[in-house]
Amino acid sequence: MLDHITLHASDAKRSIAFYTKALAPLGYIPKAHHEPTIGFGVDDDTPRSDFYVSPMGNPAQQPIPTHIAFRADSEQAVRDFHAAAIAAGGTDNGEPGPRAYHPGYYAAFVLDPDGNNIEAVTDWSYAA
Template identity: 80%
Template sequence: MIDHITLHMSDAEQGIAFYTRALAPLGYIPKVRHGRTVGFGVDDGTPRSDFYVSPMEDGAEAPVPTHIAFRADGEHAVREFHEAAIAAGGIDNGGPGPRAYHPGYYAAFVLDPDGNNIEAVVDWSHAD
């Protein structure tokens, strides 16, 4: 089980602005700030965050692109994520739709300002 992920970005403020808009359709909001790092999580009234955007260390090389998949509540949220992420400056990396990974996998992909591959997914094969 993953507790949290920290994504280091070359321009953390740009990343925070991007993720604030792009993740809103998935119910994620900025919840905590630790210096220049911002923690995002579902809007549940707690400070619990599971996704953090942080600046790269001074003098560090460019980040290596990462893939992160956020679970969406439904296909509508996947579509809204894709629209919001593009409007926030993301680059389309695969529009909303079913994927051939297995039946029930519906996703959209966007590259964030540092080129990280961000996915919103509904995966009905894992439904409770």
């Protein structure tokens, strides 16, 4: 199950304005403000966001990978994901552990063979 995805935009302000209007009929609003990245989520009186728009940076210097986060049922599942992904040929991009994004956020990051940033996360919104 997906937890969240980050779209990298060449003009983040323009894309944020676009998605603010385009997603409104679906009940999505800007919620998580990690400037210059903005997270969108359902208007449900929580800070939970599952779709982020972030600046692309300078693509001439280095391609920006896609970021996909998969939900994990527990911190142990996050650790197991990290170990399995490394054993399968992934590159460590963040050891399992708590992150400062918000309380209860526990994640690990691995780059896949193409350099995409793959995350497993358990967090306060659905942790068992």
